[in-house]
Amino acid sequence: MDGDLNPAEVLEFVLREPIEDxxxxxxxxxxxxxxxxSPCLVRTMLIRRLASDLSFRSISERSLHSLEYLHHLHHRNDPSYTLRAAYCAVAVECTxxxxxSGHSDDDGEFFSAVNRIWNCRIEDLVAAEEEETAGLVSDGLxxxxxxxxxxxxxxxxRDALKKRNTKEEALEILMIxxxxxxxxxxPPFLMILADYCWDFYHKNQSFAVTGGRIDAVVQMVEVLE
Known part of the structure; x- marks a missing residue:
């Protein structure tokens, strides 16, 4: 048996763990x-990126791109209403x-953002009603x-929009x-395997395992080789 762990599965497990960026x-x-x-690893990476944005309370056009990519990967034929709502809220906050911002040319930067995000980026989505990305277009958007x-x-x-707490709205729906x-x-495959190996070693007294669940996986692989 080939006892090598798949690097992609190891990386997916690592990225799902609560470790520092x-x-x-x-x-x-x-x-x-x-x-x-793999699509699964890319999905994990994008979710990790969005979770990082959430933890730092940082909403940006990078967040918007991550949501678009997640839709493209996994929701083209199965639209997520929560993803649509998150995409809309993030787009509003990005604008x-x-x-x-407190800059002297706030209005000018706002106009530029409206053109960049809504007149170009989202206009393309709306125009693509029959295309894959159309699933992101909602009545709210x-x-x-x-x-x-x-x-x-x-x-x-503009004044009413400025007074709205669009950042909190975006963070809340993004978290959901x-x-x-x-x-x-x-759970990632390696976590399932780790739990299995952990339970196996603790139910079989003839085996001794040191460390945590991943150590149990490594020892199991060594036994099977």
């Missing part, structure tokens, strides 16, 4: 994973945040787009979406 990045560079990356267009020409709409996505994914 710096350490996760170092391990990502150190673990030799072949290209192309409205410029009204609160269309309403938000109209609100952004009105805000460009009406300072009262991530919980849903992680639950749908289930």
């Amino acid at each position: 710096r350490l996760a990045n170092l391990l990502f560079l150190a673990i030799p994973v072949s290209s192309p990356l 409205a945040s410029f009204l609160r 269309k309403r938000a787009r109209r609100e952004m267009e009105q805000a460009v020409v009406d300072s009262r709409v 979406y991530l919980k849903e996505e992680i639950l749908q994914m289930g």
Whole structure:
């Protein structure tokens, strides 16, 4: 039997663990994973990135891109309503945040964001009704787009948008979406294997295991070789 652990499965397990981003990045560079990356690993990486955004309370257009990629990977034929809501809320925050930046040209940056995000990026989604990305377009997204267009020409709409806590709205729905996505994914294969090996060693007194669950996996592999 080939006792080698699949590097992609090891990396997926690592990225699902509550370790610091710096350490996760170092391990990502150190673990030799072949290209192309598996959809499951890419999904894990994107969720890890969004979870990091959430922990740092940082919503950006990078978050928007991660949500688009997750939809492309796993929800083209099975639209997630929570993903749609998260995408809309993140897009709104990515735009409205410029009204609160404190820069002298807040309105100019806001207008630029409306053009970049809503007139270009989301316009392409709306226009692609029959394409894969159409699943991200919701009634809420269309309403938000109209609100952004009105805000460009009406300072009262901009003021109302500035007073809204769009960041908290985005963080809240993003947290709900991530919980849903992680639950749908289930535990990584290595965690299932680790739990099995851990239980096996503790039920069989003839085997002695030191360390934690991953040590149990390593020892099990050595026995099977």
